[in-house]
Amino acid sequence: MTPPDSAPTVGAPADALPSDPRAQPPLPRPRAPVSLVVLATLAVGYTLWAAQAIVLPVLLAVFLALVGNPLIRGLQRIYMPRFLGAVAVMCLFVGGTTVLGSQLVEPASAWFKSAPRELRQLAPKLRSLTKPVHDANEMAENFARAAGGDSSRRREVTRTVQDDPYRTLTTTPKVVASVLAVVLLTFFFMVYGENMQRHAIALLPGRQKKKFTVDILISIERAVSRYVLTISIINALVGLVFAGLMMVLKFPIADALLWGTLVALLNFAPYVGPMIGMVMMAIVGMVTFDDVWMSLLPAILYLGLHTLEGQIITPIVLGRQMRLSPLVLILALMVFGWLWGMIGLLLAVPLLVCIKLVLARVEGLEGWARLME
Numbered sequence: 009m010t011p012p013d014s015a016p017t018v019g020a021p022a023d024a025l026p027s028d029p030r031a032q033p034p035l036p037r038p039r040a041p042v043s044l045v046v047l048a049t050l051a052v053g054y055t056l057w058a059a060q061a062i063v064l065p066v067l068l069a070v071f072l073a074l075v076g077n078p079l080i081r082g083l084q085r086i087y088m089p090r091f092l093g094a095v096a097v098m099c100l101f102v103g104g105t106t107v108l109g110s111q112l113v114e115p116a117s118a119w120f121k122s123a124p125r126e127l128r129q130l131a132p133k134l135r136s137l138t139k140p141v142h143d144a145n146e147m148a149e150n151f152a153r154a155a156g157g158d159s160s161r162r163r164e165v166t167r168t169v170q171d172d173p174y175r176t177l178t179t180t181p182k183v184v185a186s187v188l189a190v191v192l193l194t195f196f197f198m199v200y201g202e203n204m205q206r207h208a209i210a211l212l213p214g215r216q217k218k219k220f221t222v223d224i225l226i227s228i229e230r231a232v233s234r235y236v237l238t239i240s241i242i243n244a245l246v247g248l249v250f251a252g253l254m255m256v257l258k259f260p261i262a263d264a265l266l267w268g269t270l271v272a273l274l275n276f277a278p279y280v281g282p283m284i285g286m287v288m289m290a291i292v293g294m295v296t297f298d299d300v301w302m303s304l305l306p307a308i309l310y311l312g313l314h315t316l317e318g319q320i321i322t323p324i325v326l327g328r329q330m331r332l333s334p335l336v337l338i339l340a341l342m343v344f345g346w347l348w349g350m351i352g353l354l355l356a357v358p359l360l361v362c363i364k365l366v367l368a369r370v371e372g373l374e375g376w377a378r379l380m381e
Contacts, residue, residue: 083096227365242275
């Protein structure tokens, strides 16, 4: 009588016996289809754009907290409690911003009020420089109309913009609320960030995973804090040096501080910021000076200072660990600038550095970190 199929045959080789399922290697995790990944990416991007009123204050607060964390750790080494250290750093931030803002309000408002008149005076200079191109365009248009048999004159469209007197009343409270939210969130991240991080790690299963996660988070937080603080100091020094150069060119102190502050802020956005700064300094030089070479001097000085900082000083100070590919930087600036405007341009590089540090310390993702270099 033939034994049932489920019963093993006596004397059968060991390979024919059913193996223990626990001894088999784990099956590979199924990968999500590409269409699902694309849809998830689009959903995340739309959510970040739609929720920017909430996301941007949180990201700015995290950015400022990362700047202040090294200072707070330095104060803790001299036995100052973290709460008092956070209060001292916040007073330094808010006080310095208030003093600098009070010095910049008057020259900024004066430039904004005089901008239309100055640009009208600048129009003849630019017209003389672009006259050959303008004449060539007119000749091409006349030739095209003559070839098409259209002798009618070009129509001119005039747009009228109606000022809304209530727009300022509705926008100002939102701006004030956003600024207060950033200040409060920065303070709370400085004081309670470590406790929240510790409680989040306690939720992980297994002591080994907890230790691994703690090592990664501590190294990333300290590296990012060091990077953000270092790049902030470098940009502030660039702004101060440029303000000094503007004072050498006989600019008033308030105007020199205004342009130095704008240069320092624009320096957070590589490539795009310096391009905007070059155009801005060229316009300022043409408005201020009548001589052609003197009008180009602010832009030339800015270009030389930015080249010295970007090609020599910053690579030496930060090293290769924080280096990012120019192509990745441009793509990130385009994406974050499209999502969040000027604030997105300022936050693009710190966010990229955070992503690169995370990828470099997670097993199996080191290649993506090298791809960003």
